[in-house]
Amino acid sequence: MSPKTLYDKIWDAHVAHEADDGTCLLYIDRHLVHEVTSPQAFEGLRMAGRKVRAPEKTIAVPDHNVPTTEGRDDPAQMTEESRIQVAALDTNAREFGVHYYPVSDVRQGIVHIVGPEQGWTLPGMTVVCGDSHTATHGAFGALAHGIGTSEVEHVLATQTLIQKKSLNMKVEITGKLKPGVTAKDITLAVIGETGTAGGTGYVIEYCGEAIRDLSMEGRMTVCNMAIEGGARAGLIAPDETTFNYVKGRPHAPKAGAYEQALEYWKTLYTDEGAHFDKVVTLKGEDIQPVVTWGTSPEDVLPITGVVPHPEDFEGGKVDAARRSIEYMGLTPGQKLTDIEIDTVFIGSCTNGRIEDFRAVAEVVKGKKIKEGMRAMIVPGSGLVRAQAEEEGLADIFREAGFEWRLAGCSMCLAMNPDQLSEGERCAATSNRNFEGRQGYKGRTHLVSPAMAAAAALTGKLTDIRELM
């Protein structure tokens, strides 16, 4: 038998039907659902008189619209439209009988944080959600990707997706990371290298010593942004780190079933000599703390750099860079560490987990954020919030001057009340710096949690290594 990649193995294990032209029905093991991209899908089922084929494999949680302030059960905190969307999910989840974590449940949070936390996401699975950051779950060696609402309806009705296989791409990060460099810096550096379309048509497998050394949470950060590099999905082969994380989670297999699963999970790796259609290699020791200067996640530079000149680029990117620099209110040649920040957002499915918050606490403990700074920390789930409270992190944040919020997507995409105003400039641990992403005419610089914490203290984009 010819050697297979990890992607090949998971793909092959999920083909329910293959047509002569290679179009496949891929079976879906877990379907995550949130309130923004699902109402039209449930309505479609209802109109066609269809049921959810596998409600036991379907998990719903509201996250995009929900306010993150105390007393959010008060409907007045949401706009009428948000309220309708959250209410629609509530109705649909109950009517179709899927697993459901309502706003009032302590387990509620961002769908990509809740899934792994509850043990819904397991190695070797196929996982989809009507959300591009479904790539996050690839950290477990699960084939996970975002889908549109028509496909949400398709999965609800048939538990399959119509798919053609992608190509295989390997991203290897060799060696060790230097102090101050995190999973976020790895994933941004990779996009800086490949561009936002570099992964289009591929499923990426991340590997190498620097990836192996990451915790599960770090691996989720890396895979989360595979989509920003254009890839359908990002994968990391499961290992002891993965198995230890999964074990004992509420929906992970128990006892004998766990042993049986473990035996299978241990076969989930790329065989020696398997073919990759594209290979990118970065040296871990070359990666520096990075920051984005523009309005595309590929606009990445080490924090020690300067704002580029549009003429530094080629083709259509020249005009795009000119537009970005103007939108961001920057000057070519300006040092990145001279850029002043008025807002800090720490959270999102990229960096809203407990380890992210520990990293922030380490930087801000016993210190105060810059006067006039608006800084908020938004946990990825109610359980992350509870743990941070228990570990005393929340007190550190409050004492430093941060707003300590309830769980949700919050200012990552600003569909709830957490938004930037026109011209405000934010150091954000989220995943997209698009125009208007965090609010109309708002300006976003993507960074790691430690770098966001540093910016909150100094009021500027800051090299975390100078505070270490």
Next chain:
Amino acid sequence: MEKFEKLQGIAAPMPLVNIDTDMIIPKVFLKSIQRTGFGKNLFDEMRYNRDGTEIADFVLNKPQYREASILVAGDNFGCGSSREHAPWAIADFGIKCVISTSFADIFFNNCFKNGILPIVLPQEQVDLLMKDAEKGANARMTVDLEAQEITSSDGDVIAFEVDAFKKHCLLNGLDDIGLTMEKAASIDAYEAKAGAERPWV
């Protein structure tokens, strides 16, 4: 789904690269629970001032492009979020075909579910069609899906590739779910087999 056979119409040029789904339909418009009505907010922040007045030099506000049904766009069109509201807005505006050198994966798939044909062409051919589109309302292109050919206003004929299954569905306006349900026996068989092999899933 509406059938896509042959389209003749005005092409609007948008040479900007990396046009993302937040540009196509900003999140403030994602709160509807309907599939329709998004066209008026297509490219909202590029198309309107904050007070709702039109930005005159945005391409779709120019008199010659207001009826555009084809978009010729820069690289990596539709990158970003999985929101199907992006193709819903495009279709609702009246655009049925987008031509670029590359598309983001999820957006590309979403187009086919909504009667929109996304066409990938090499840079030089996109450049040629971009120039053609820049001529304005006189530049009426023809997109023939059956023949897999685009004819520019000057009569240049450009062939394009399209996945055979997706072409079949677009030409006939077929509903994916209905087609898949015909294969229910395969799904049942898969579930039985996978359930025995991996009972913990």
